[in-house]
Amino acid sequence: MTSDDLIGSLEEAVAASPDDVALRAHLAELLLLAGRRSDVVPHAAHLLHLDPRSAAGRALMLQALDETESASTPPAPAMPSDQPGSGFDWRAAEDELGGLLPPMFAGSSPERSEVGAHDVESAGITLADVGGMEGVKKRLNAAFLAPMRNERLRTMYRKSLRGGLLLYGPPGCGKTYIARALAGELQARFMAVSLADILDMWVGNSERNVHELFETARANAPSVLFLDEVDAIGHKRSRMSSDVMRNTVNQLLLELDSVSDSNDGVFVLAATNHPWDVDAALRRPGRFDRTILVLPPDLEARATIWQMCLRDRPVSGIDVRRLAKLTDGFTGADIAHLCDSAAELALMDAVETGVPRMIGQADVEAALKEVRPSVGPWFETARNVAMFANEDGTYDDLLRYLRKHRRL
Template identity: 60%
Template structure:
């Protein structure tokens, strides 16, 4: 093989200054090919095609560099396989060409195309993230003793006593609806239940299920429950149930109504034992917007009101959010009393605001200081309970729509707080 000529070296130097100059690069590729440097010519043509994918001269040079017979040398072909006008035959193996230059040119497409119905991967295999049994237990939930007692009766006691469960005909099927103001730990409680059961945890939101293509939402809902049945014992947590199972009478979309119908079917199971070991928990801020069919016995017939944290829970939450922050002389007892009515999210915001105050003060003065009680009290004074709007709406429901005593717990709480 001949040595690299000064002209070729000069062209390479020129291309370093103008890498996008396609004609110059193709001229260099032609010289390399004439000099017997086939691999180097393929590389240069591949770079040119990256800048100009439809360039006819580049395709012709690639054909020549890869040893494909030219139109004059090629054997007679049928009309269907005649050479194209750009000089590259229709039988040119672009796959082999791409394989030869894969180390030089990255692939133009790295994602698999959608299927014709837009459902995602070509193999259309659903992938639901099922968390292994976690370490969170109900003991990790501060306070909320009434919630724990109800969960014990609804799920945990029957599981721990299989012989008594069989004696009394208690099934492990069923669903529990957690409702209450936002930011009060409904999701955390659901994870704690999964931990107590030693069960897998499958969290599902409206974004996971709803799909723009007709029939895909129902299929997604079915796949969720099929995955849970295979992973049993498994806790399926339906977040924002009002979005997944809203009242069909208020829904204009037939797709949403069909999704609710599919959810009802999955909760019933194909037969009496289909959902054995599948524990369905759901959470909502607006239980009055959930379809009434979801509330009948055997579905979400048990409800649990998750209220703003009580004093022991507030202390636990404050300790958690202050544990890694520099604090001094913090009177948690006083702070707990002043934060009555705040949600868990409000308490987290309070700690964040206090830390921000101390940080900004340190920046202004140039002296780094600890977070003190003054910062926390100031933050508590400025933090308005985010639960108040929810209780304002819930009060009307408790007064005028408490059919069947569903909201008795809420009525009792409102009376205790003198809000009813």
């Protein structure tokens, strides 16, 4: 068995038993011997995550960061040549196959793929992977999970699975992640759709694209069709000057009615930062008639996000609980930005001193002095809407949050 084969086998074994310390350390040592230093860092970081005092993890990390030793990677094989004597006439082969295969390299201009071939993927996560956010999970359970899993009770209480679910809240709070986790919980296929997947310059194509997206979702049922930034796709028609966009919204309404009336196994979710800009017809019963507010992560969720963002980085002495407390009001995207900023500080220090080092608590807290929560402007707008445009009670959850956090 070659070294690459052994490494491949060990990688499969580590994937099956991620917390096997001896197995992961052995794999990291082989990667070092193969000169693959950058691949060692995530394994050493995981060892230090399991045991911050791990001597093996620290030694492996230091060796991976030590750039003074020359890497032992073999030279890359020479690219095939079309010159005489190379053994193969590449240009002749290209001419022979030119009419059969599309161009594959720089300079080609492939046609826009049809929406009917939109990516349909496995979610890969469940709600158990979402830290905190118990209120959101409870609402999702009542709206989708409990009725779907208990057919007898659903029939008894005449609970319908019709309609869609609208997730709204500040940007960067994990609405897409929650939608993907719900698809995993339902064991359904996941389709994420944005305005770019729908809008087309030719008249009639945008409506056709909407129809084909829903047809793809139905063909792959059970599926979760997730409309990201639905305010852009389904903006208020009264504010539109374009007949094309009005017709696109009309087509979306028709498809939603079709899903609610005659199609099983297609769960339609949407997310927006501006629910007040969504056309009122989309909010009627049978369409997006249920709304869930997704707020900045709570303490437990922030701790989970910190752990995920730091997991594959060379860190030492990080107090995740303290960081979770210091970042009240920060979104998941804000925390990811803090991790990047802390990594930049450590990287620049390594550049200046010539000695790579770990990312420490001091780096993260220094980044905290420079980075502020990004949700302020959103709450300024949302506060006015919740106070003066909440006749139907849609934003009662938002009002309670604003009062609790003294944002009114």
